[in-house]
Amino acid sequence: MDRLVYLDWAATAPLCAEAACAMKPFQVAGIENLELGGNANSLHRIGRAAFSALEEARGSVMADLGAKRPDEIVFTSGATEADNAALFGIVSACAARKRQKGAKDFKPHVITSSIEHDAVLAAVRVLERCGCEVTVLAPDRQGFVEARALEAALRENTVLVSIHMVNNEIGSVQPVSELAALAHGADAFFHTDAVQALGKEYVDVGELGVDAASFSGHKVGGPKGSGVLYLRTGTPFDPLIVGGGQESGRRSGTQNVCGAVGFAAACKAACAAQEDEAARLRGMRDHLYERLGAYERVYPSVEVEPGSRDFAPHVVNVCVDGFESETLILRLDRKGIAVSGGSACSSHSLDPSHVLKALGIASDRALGSLRISLGRSTVPEDVETFLAAFKESTEEAFSWS
Known part of the structure; x- marks a missing residue:
């Protein structure tokens, strides 16, 4: 051949030219080239330069995804982490709220579908082992989750529905806006894994009406090990990774500024085209x-x-x-x-x-x-x-x- x-x-x-170009200044070795390779949490000039680059990337992703505020964008190591964080974080916070209000025996109920990515299905199985009630919806023959199926599955104790936007194997595009509205009508939150949608389908988290969404950098030509969790303002969330309180307390750990910059550049190029x-x-x-x-x-x-x-x-x-x-x-x-x-x-x-x-x-x-x-x-x-x-x-x- x-x-x-x-x-x-x-x-x-493959890594796209836009991401490679954006990341190049961050990939030069030596202390004399540390200007953009510093810790974004340090207060000195080098740290401030890294922080500025990180926040510029965050603002770019916010605009491209239709988010309303920069702190709704949480940089992660990829979509698997974003999926896990959304499920564990939202369910944990919702359960804690209910118990604080006196419902000491409250068991949170989670709904997903049988054709989700394993990052969601495996997380749901962990939640079930930890005492959550779980409903797994079957799709129709064409791979679509029907609104009537979700409506029938919603309960008083449903706290989260997680249905992906585009299936990664057969490509079925789910009616996310309709499903999210049904979840909200039952006072439940809605998460979508939008990894295969970004750059292929029009994605606006505000118009979709979702509370959380997961994205992966390497699916759109960004670097591997980069991802984003969108968390709508007001969505209850307990962080999966704790420590120094980075990412507004939602994902601790020194940020991968180079990866965030690469993700932002790839995301912008994919959305524009x-x-x-x-x-x-x-x-x-x-x-x-x-x-x-x-x-x-x-x-x-x-x-x-x-x-x-x-x-x-x-x-x-x-x-x-x-x-x-x-x-x-x-x-x-x-x-x-x-x-x-x-x-x-x-x-x-x-x-x-x-x-x-x-x-x-x-x-x-x-x-x-x-x-x-x-x-x-x-x-x-x-x-x-x-x-x-x-x-x-x-x-x-x-x-x-």
Whole structure:
């Protein structure tokens, strides 16, 4: 192959030029170059310079995400931490409030869906072990959490609902605004994992009406190890990481100024290009579904109509009968094509995707899932190269004509 064809953007995006440029001044070694490499909490000139850069990044992210105040933006080590912090922090604070008001036997109730990222599902399981009541909503066959299902699950003791904005494996876009309004109507708070939405869907936390939202830097071309937790003003929250009280007491630890600056630059670039980029990717997504769906033994995991905005523009998911994901991924890798079988976080698991199982797809078929995800540098020629490599990789077993 003359060049790598990278079609695993939902797993990670290459560091973008905007982020690399913004971070460069922070990555020069030596004490003589400490001007921007200081501790943002120090009072001297070097510390103030770092603090200024950190707050400039915070203000930039605040504007791009539609937040109202800079202190609603909490820099984290990534979306996993942001998801964990939102669930543990909000539930803990809500339970403490109830108990302070005399409800000593209060058991908080949390609602999520069965197709969330493991960062949410694992946190929910911990909450359940700690005495919380938990309801896990099943999606419909197309991967959507229905408003009526949430409405039926809400209780008097529901304190938090956590439903992602875009599914990372099949791309279904959830009706977050509607779901958040239902939660608020029951005096519950609402969190969304918006990792796969940023840069692909229009994201405005104010318009969405959410109380908390999680974002990851490396999914939009920022550095790995950078993320953001949005916390609406007034949302009860007990910090997950305590110590020096940084990030307005919500996330202690010396801030990664370089990572925050890189996140802000990548976020701005992704948001500025979002509308045009989504339209461009949507065309390639539809072409992939059309071409792959024409094969007799290839089954789209969900039905995505051409031009559909109900599904994210960058994710394609199919099941290939007669193959396991790992076999296809490695065959394609040898041809210079990088794709995945689903979430990168569970790529070493031998179990079928929990998302596809939740849709009712049989385990044997789900084991042959393939996720092709598109991004900023993906061009139609890459799609055609992948399609040719896919045919070559499967024709011996399938005897394609």
